[in-house]
Amino acid sequence: MTRLLVGPFNRVEGDLxxxxxxxxxxxxxxxxxxxxxxxxxxxxRGREPHDALVYVPRICGICSVSQSVxxxxxxxxxxxxxxxxNGQHVTNVILATENLADHLTHFYLFxxxxxxxxxxxxxxxxxxxxxxxxxxxGEQVRAAIAARQRWFTLLGTLxxxxxxTQSIDPGGxxxxxxxxxxxxxxxxxxEFRRFLETHTFGAPLEQIAAxxxxxxxxxxxxxxxxxxxxxxxxxxxxDAALAALGAGPGRYLSYGAYPQPGGGTALGAGVWHAGRLSxxxxxxxxxxxxxxxxxxxxxPQHPGSGITVPDPDKPGAYTWNKAPRLGGEIVECGAIARQxxxxxxxxxxxxxxxxxxxxxxxxxxLLELARVVPMMEDWLRALRPGDAFCTPGPLPDEGMGAGLGxxxxxxxxxxxxxxxxxxxxxxxxxxxTWNFSPRDAAGRxxxxxxxxxxxxxxxxxxxxxxxxxxxxxxxxCMVCTVH
Numbered sequence: 143m144t145r146l147l148v149g150p151f152n153r154v155e156g157d158l159x160x161x162x163x164x165x166x167x168x169x170x171x172x173x174x175x176x177x178x179x180x181x182x183x184x185x186x187r188g189r190e191p192h193d194a195l196v197y198v199p200r201i202c203g204i205c206s207v208s209q210s211v212x213x214x215x216x217x218x219x220x221x222x223x224x225x226x227x228n229g230q231h232v233t234n235v236i237l238a239t240e241n242l243a244d245h246l247t248h249f250y251l252f253x254x255x256x257x258x259x260x261x262x263x264x265x266x267x268x269x270x271x272x273x274x275x276x277x278x279x280g281e282q283v284r285a286a287i288a289a290r291q292r293w294f295t296l297l298g299t300l301x302x303x304x305x306x307t308q309s310i311d312p313g314g315x316x317x318x319x320x321x322x323x324x325x326x327x328x329x330x331x332x333e334f335r336r337f338l339e340t341h342t343f344g345a346p347l348e349q350i351a352a353x354x355x356x357x358x359x360x361x362x363x364x365x366x367x368x369x370x371x372x373x374x375x376x377x378x379x380x381d382a383a384l385a386a387l388g389a390g391p392g393r394y395l396s397y398g399a400y401p402q403p404g405g406g407t408a409l410g411a412g413v414w415h416a417g418r419l420s421x422x423x424x425x426x427x428x429x430x431x432x433x434x435x436x437x438x439x440x441x442p443q444h445p446g447s448g449i450t451v452p453d454p455d456k457p458g459a460y461t462w463n464k465a466p467r468l469g470g471e472i473v474e475c476g477a478i479a480r481q482x483x484x485x486x487x488x489x490x491x492x493x494x495x496x497x498x499x500x501x502x503x504x505x506x507x508l509l510e511l512a513r514v515v516p517m518m519e520d521w522l523r524a525l526r527p528g529d530a531f532c533t534p535g536p537l538p539d540e541g542m543g544a545g546l547g548x549x550x551x552x553x554x555x556x557x558x559x560x561x562x563x564x565x566x567x568x569x570x571x572x573x574x575t576w577n578f579s580p581r582d583a584a585g586r587x588x589x590x591x592x593x594x595x596x597x598x599x600x601x602x603x604x605x606x607x608x609x610x611x612x613x614x615x616x617x618x619c620m621v622c623t624v625h
Contacts, residue, residue: 143170148605151613153252155204156620158578160609161460164599169609172587172594174578176463179435182625183450186568191217191537191560194568198556199306201570202622204247206305207240207297208549209622212556212570215545218312220560221537227403228531229314231521232300234400234408235327236310237547238518239296241399242334244550245477245507246293248617249342249371250275250286253504256614257378261600261607267377274374282341282371289337296330299323314532321527328522335515343512344370350512354487356495359505372508385501388593388612391472392497394479395576397422397555399548400517408517409510409548410483413468417494419483424546426469427555429571433580435459442467442583445557445569446542450625462624465579465588466571474498474589475552475576476616478506486513498593500615507617539563549573551617572622590616 149159159175182201186194198213199206211233218224225233254275262268274282294304300317301307309317319327335347343350344366353359363376379385398411412419429448431438436459437451453459467473478498481489488509492502538560545556552573559567579588587595590613599606 146599146604146606148609149175151610151618153255153614154618154620155202156618156623158613158618158620160594160613162594162599162606162609167599167601169594169597169599172591173460174463174580174588174590175461176578176620176623177461178620178624179452179462180621180624181450181452183568183570186558186565189565190563191220191558191565194558194565195308195310198570199308201625202619203305204244205240205549205551205619205622207237207301207307207310208547208554209556210307210310211237212545212547212554214310214312215547216543216556216558217537217545218543219545220541220543220558221312221535223312223533223535225314226530226533228318228525228529229533230401230403231524232315232317232319232531233310234521235518236297236300236307236315238400238514239293239300240304241548241550242511242514243290243293244617245511246286246290248507248550248614249375249504250283251277252617253614254371254375255280255283256607256610257382259607262382265381267374267381270368270374271378274371285337285341289334289341292330293334296327299327311532311534313534314530316532318531319525319527324522324525324527328519331515331518331522335519338511338515342371342508344373347512347515350509351516355491356488359488359492375504375508379501379504382611384504384611385496385499387597387608388500388503388615390474390498390589390593392416393471393473394482394498395422395468395473395475395553396479396483397546397548397553398483399480400514409480409513410485412483413473414479414482419485423469424544424555427571428467428470429569430465430467430582432465432583433459433461434464435462436464445555445571446544446559447567448557448569450569461580463575463578463580465582466576467582472579472586472589472592473576475573476503476506477510477550478503479552480548481506481509500611503615549622551619552576570625572619572625574616574619574623577616578618578620578623
């Protein structure tokens, strides 16, 4: 058996190292290390509750809106506030803009460039992969960067700037949208639709969203294999056997994405396992710090009462990341979880056949692009300029609140406690906290650690390409993991 340290990874938000034990050309075990500590949970203690809305977006420059929304929901829960319909629609548009930009960035800038590597030079599609996805120079990479830049101008109107927007409030959106602005925003969403339909899918978004099985996906692919980048990915995925690579724990968590004024969420909530969907028991969440450089004297804690106290010399620790568990079980989160919780037939069929793998994670993320853009058009059309966009309210001097939601990478939760008018405790469990967790007290690996077991390692590889594919299929955001 040999041991290999892979890292830091390029094209990843934040620092990441993975230690691999390898035997007979396969990974036998993996230990995932988030080697950076940032301390936002300590920074927030003693602050005014509304100060969280200024601090938490700065946890990450890629998913700052997700942090803002989760914090606003925690404060709204603390104060018993509800957003008016206009505020809910605008907040959903702001969050969806960031989430879809992350999906676009993941596919074009983080994931597909790996297939331009020399290791794939013998594949019949390699030259086309280089033409489309070569870092910085690929034709589709450059088109996606331009589309992403135009897309983010939505947030100029709705939130003033991106990242670290400041228009999201517990009571709604502090930036009202008049009728003329609504028309301009809708035009920008339709511009992004045109990019996706021309470049990413080579087909109308509704056609992609209507695909209901792997057989339907394969037939659509075969009809014109080079039309659009999803079809090209399907060709690559077949030849690189991505459907059999990186199987996760098989249990998927979604808090539900994009709450609706009438109740419920546009994308489903629940825990999906073995073909069944059950409700999320948030009270069953525990963070295990056995193998984290954090004090764990009190044992696994619910985030509502958790602590984050550094212990950098702790024996047996190998990461700054805690190990969250739901009802004692390992879960995976992300677009694949949201589509399973929404009972989308294509993802149900793919996961039923292959499990949660590199292939099914990427398809789920692209499917979400096709599904959410039309939702954004509906939310903008639903705005009523004469009605309230924000109904702020007072916060109590004592109490607790929780804000749950879905970032691009998965389930995000903020828990805060207020005593004597200031924050006495603040705990965050981010998507990559779930997916990149270390082993727990029972020695069970986290979702990525489990997914890496069995990955092939070619002779002489120091950064195994299969490991790169698996890691990137989760789209890690390490700075959110360590806050």
